Amino acid sequence: MSIDSTGFTKGELAKYPFLKETARYLSPLDLQIEDLVSPDMHQILDRAMERVTLAITDLTIRPLSSEQGKYFLKDLQKEILSFPVAIMLVSATGNSFIKKRYALAEAKQATCLLALESKMLILKVALDFSWKIALTSSDDVFDFILYFSDFLQNASHLHDAKWKLVNSTLSEGNVYLNKRNVVRLLQEEIKRRIERRFSNVSIDRYPSEISVLAEKLKTLAAERIEQAETDFPKIVVQEAFPPCINALYDGASKNHHLSHMGRFALTTFLVNIGMSVDSVTELFVSFSDYNERLTRYQVEHIAGERGSGTKYACPQCSILQTHNVCKNRDDLCKYIYHPLRYYQNKSKTALQDQLKNSKNTQ
Amino acid sequence: MSSRDFVYSKFAEFYNNPSSFIPAPTSFEHREFAYLMFKERFMVRHKRFESIQVFQSVLTRNVPSDVYHSCAYYEQPDLEMDKKGWIGSDLVFDIDADHIPTKCGKIHDEWLCQKCEFNGKGITPEQCPLCGGDRFSVKTWLCDLCLESTRVETAKLIDMLTKDFGFATNEMHVFFSGHRGYHVHVEDEAVRSLDALSRKEIVDYVTGLGLSVLNKTSKEKFGKGRKRVATAKKFKLHNYGWNRRLKIGMTKLLSTATVEDLKNLELRNNNLFKNKTVILRRAIEEGRWDSIPGVSVATWLKLAEQVKNLESANIDTVVTTDIHRLIRMNGTLHGKTGLLKMEFPAHQLDDFDPLTQAIAFKKGTTKVFVSNTPEFRLGGATWGPYKNVNVVLPTAAAVMLILKGRAEVAN
Numbered sequence: 200m201s202i203d204s205t206g207f208t209k210g211e212l213a214k215y216p217f218l219k220e221t222a223r224y225l226s227p228l229d230l231q232i233e234d235l236v237s238p239d240m241h242q243i244l245d246r247a248m249e250r251v252t253l254a255i256t257d258l259t260i261r262p263l264s265s266e267q268g269k270y271f272l273k274d275l276q277k278e279i280l281s282f283p284v285a286i287m288l289v290s291a292t293g294n295s296f297i298k299k300r301y302a303l304a305e306a307k308q309a310t311c312l313l314a315l316e317s318k319m320l321i322l323k324v325a326l327d328f329s330w331k332i333a334l335t336s337s338d339d340v341f342d343f344i345l346y347f348s349d350f351l352q353n354a355s356h357l358h359d360a361k362w363k364l365v366n367s368t369l370s371e372g373n374v375y376l377n378k379r380n381v382v383r384l385l386q387e388e389i390k391r392r393i394e395r396r397f398s399n400v401s402i403d404r405y406p407s408e409i410s411v412l413a414e415k416l417k418t419l420a421a422e423r424i425e426q427a428e429t430d431f432p433k434i435v436v437q438e439a440f441p442p443c444i445n446a447l448y449d450g451a452s453k454n455h456h457l458s459h460m461g462r463f464a465l466t467t468f469l470v471n472i473g474m475s476v477d478s479v480t481e482l483f484v485s486f487s488d489y490n491e492r493l494t495r496y497q498v499e500h501i502a503g504e505r506g507s508g509t510k511y512a513c514p515q516c517s518i519l520q521t522h523n524v525c526k527n528r529d530d531l532c533k534y535i536y537h538p539l540r541y542y543q544n545k546s547k548t549a550l551q552d553q554l555k556n557s558k559n560t561q
Numbered sequence: 562m563s564s565r566d567f568v569y570s571k572f573a574e575f576y577n578n579p580s581s582f583i584p585a586p587t588s589f590e591h592r593e594f595a596y597l598m599f600k601e602r603f604m605v606r607h608k609r610f611e612s613i614q615v616f617q618s619v620l621t622r623n624v625p626s627d628v629y630h631s632c633a634y635y636e637q638p639d640l641e642m643d644k645k646g647w648i649g650s651d652l653v654f655d656i657d658a659d660h661i662p663t664k665c666g667k668i669h670d671e672w673l674c675q676k677c678e679f680n681g682k683g684i685t686p687e688q689c690p691l692c693g694g695d696r697f698s699v700k701t702w703l704c705d706l707c708l709e710s711t712r713v714e715t716a717k718l719i720d721m722l723t724k725d726f727g728f729a730t731n732e733m734h735v736f737f738s739g740h741r742g743y744h745v746h747v748e749d750e751a752v753r754s755l756d757a758l759s760r761k762e763i764v765d766y767v768t769g770l771g772l773s774v775l776n777k778t779s780k781e782k783f784g785k786g787r788k789r790v791a792t793a794k795k796f797k798l799h800n801y802g803w804n805r806r807l808k809i810g811m812t813k814l815l816s817t818a819t820v821e822d823l824k825n826l827e828l829r830n831n832n833l834f835k836n837k838t839v840i841l842r843r844a845i846e847e848g849r850w851d852s853i854p855g856v857s858v859a860t861w862l863k864l865a866e867q868v869k870n871l872e873s874a875n876i877d878t879v880v881t882t883d884i885h886r887l888i889r890m891n892g893t894l895h896g897k898t899g900l901l902k903m904e905f906p907a908h909q910l911d912d913f914d915p916l917t918q919a920i921a922f923k924k925g926t927t928k929v930f931v932s933n934t935p936e937f938r939l940g941g942a943t944w945g946p947y948k949n950v951n952v953v954l955p956t957a958a959a960v961m962l963i964l965k966g967r968a969e970v971a972n
Contacts, residue, residue: 372727507643521914
């Protein structure tokens with residue numbers, strides 16, 4: 200049986216406006232940026248604004264509600280159109296937090312709806328993303344088989360151990376999955392597609408009305424970010440280093456040979472907790488017979504002061520485990536998947552303890 | 562003639578010989594090429610060539626000691642790293658005796674502490690037993706046992722790539738690395754675009770890292786305010802992926818192992834041996850894991866852990882996860898041995914003998930002064946052991962001993 204990804208109903212496009220078919224549906228309308236501010240478009244613009252606002256505040260976009268399962272055609276059209284308009288609004292903010300947050304909210308919303316759909320519709324959506332996927336025979340305990348590379352592209356970003364390939368039901372290139380798991384993997388795929396769409400928007404100038412709305416959204420986002428802000432302490436708190444970094448630090452200070460991954464993890468960690476290139480270089484040179492010029496060059500590279508200008512991220516725990524750099528795991532490690540999160544967590548308590556101690560001694 | 566000049570002249574002869582066949586990697590124009598200059602000892606990188614013929618003429622002119630190409634495909638392979646435009650990368654595995662315990666215990670390797678010059682044989686210690694230093698210069702060697710150990714690991718890898726990942730044997734390129742191991746390249750379209758994180762998952766699969774069926778407690782609940790809850794764990798295995806591998810491995814182990822073998826694996830529960838026919842039938846075939854008298858969840862977990870160690874393949878984790886990796890080019894010489902990196906069909910892994918089939922220098926003999934070498938096999942004959950003697954050896958053997966730092970050309 201051949202199944203293609205075309206032939207979604209309007210109701211389905213309203214629920215899943217990120218599908219390729221939405222573009223085919225919209226192209227005859229030839230929507231231009233200037234049209235957005237025309238009076239007969241204001242309802243669409245309002246709904247687009249609502250999508251983004253809700254995404255920022257509640258991480259949802261609240262789908263169109265139906266009366267006894269029926270939609271009015273007019274509402275469906277508005278709903279579908281509001282999606283590309285929302286994409287433009289988000290692009291107009293140029294704000295990476297809003298972009299990420301909006302993509303996540305849309306993806307989460309879509310997966311909530313997909314979970315209620317038939318296997319056939321889920322299959323059609325997956326095929327829209329060119330997944331190599333098929334339904335299993337009806338007597339199988341699993342619902343779908345998915346080619347391992349499509350599984351990995353999405354599952355490798357999920358932290359629960361059940362998503363690791365080593366724990367999967369891999370056989371002859373395919374992973375056997377139930378409906379719920381496929382829907383969860385689709386969430387990752389949807390999120391990525393929406394994030395990619397922001398980089399495809401190329402508009403030099405937005406109408407002033409749009410810019411005003413974009414400013415509003417940015418203010419809203421700034422409030423959210425402030426609430427969630429959890430910065431690293433201004434000083435380096437060595438007692439809060441995770442055990443893996445401590446082992447590397449210790450090794451470097453005793454002039455032991457560190458593996459490439461070990462050196463990379465230590466340097467990226469120190470740079471990311473706010474140590475300056477000078478201090479990190481000094482540290483390495485003082486420890487050992489490292490060549491200062493070469494060390495400085497490498498540290499500057501990692502800190503993004505050379506080459507492409509991107510600051511390298513510190514590898515997450517699972518990467519350090521793969522390359523045997525993860526050492527002496529402690530209780531806190533069990534709840535954490537990134538060395539920097541460990542530091543963030545522990546430095547808070549370490550600083551509080553210090554404060555307490557200094558008060559006690561006064 | 563110095564020993565270095567002698568080897569250089571042999572490498573030059575090889576690259577100048579029109580019958581030395583160097584196969585072009587696929588998507589040639591999208592690969593980065595690199596080579597290590599024989600005499601100057603620096604790496605020429607970020608090169609792109611129009612054709613294999615042009616590249617071969619460069620090799621003829623420059624005579625490098627080692628030749629590499631990128632596993633990756635780039636828009637512009639000759640630009641600097643972040644401007645190349647990464648398109649994709651082959652999925653590459655490296656199995657090297659350097660990284661794995663071998664049956665020979667590396668007794669033929671010699672190490673020398675760079676700090677206090679204390680030296681010894683075998684596996685290089687982490688720290689010098691005399692001064693505590695941890696930098697060593699190492700003279701490695703390759704023996705049949707080293708190669709056999711890497712062959713076994715390669716066989717396990719190929720089994721996973723075919724049965725679990727579904728690659729046909731003709732989709733996998735298997736090579737002798739030219740030194741102490743094997744390379745496996747998968748060039749399938751479906752794996753080219755995988756990012757480093759996805760490749761890490763493949764590495765963890767191959768090495769069996771993170772298998773949650775081996776956890777001693779069942780699923781732990783955690784989060785703010787909630788304490789870890791350890792509930793009694795049940796042991797069971799399904800018929801896919803690593804679960805299937807564990808079942809097959811358990812069957813293999815229990816049907817062949819003696820009591821002693823099991824003890825050596827720290828499996829001291831006698832019921833495992835006594836009840837093995839019941840275990841094979843009731844537990845492994847029928848899935849009634851809790852029906853074996855005297856075999857508790859803890860024993861199953863121990864058994865499964867040991868089977869995982871036996872069945873996983875020992876690969877160099879860094880090579881597979883690096884999506885910009887340079888890899889030795891097929892058909893070129895290895896600068897540590899003078900042997901060829903050489904492809905052979907995956908199904909011939911058991912029969913391929915690197916020490917006779919990957920020899921580049923097939924003609925002539927040379928008189929060398931050998932300082933110290935164990936007995937070794939090369940080109941269908943066995944040589945040595947030698948200690949401080951002049952011997953006339955076939956060119957391939959002389960080149961290898963010189964490159965291994967065990968001999969000099971005798972004047």
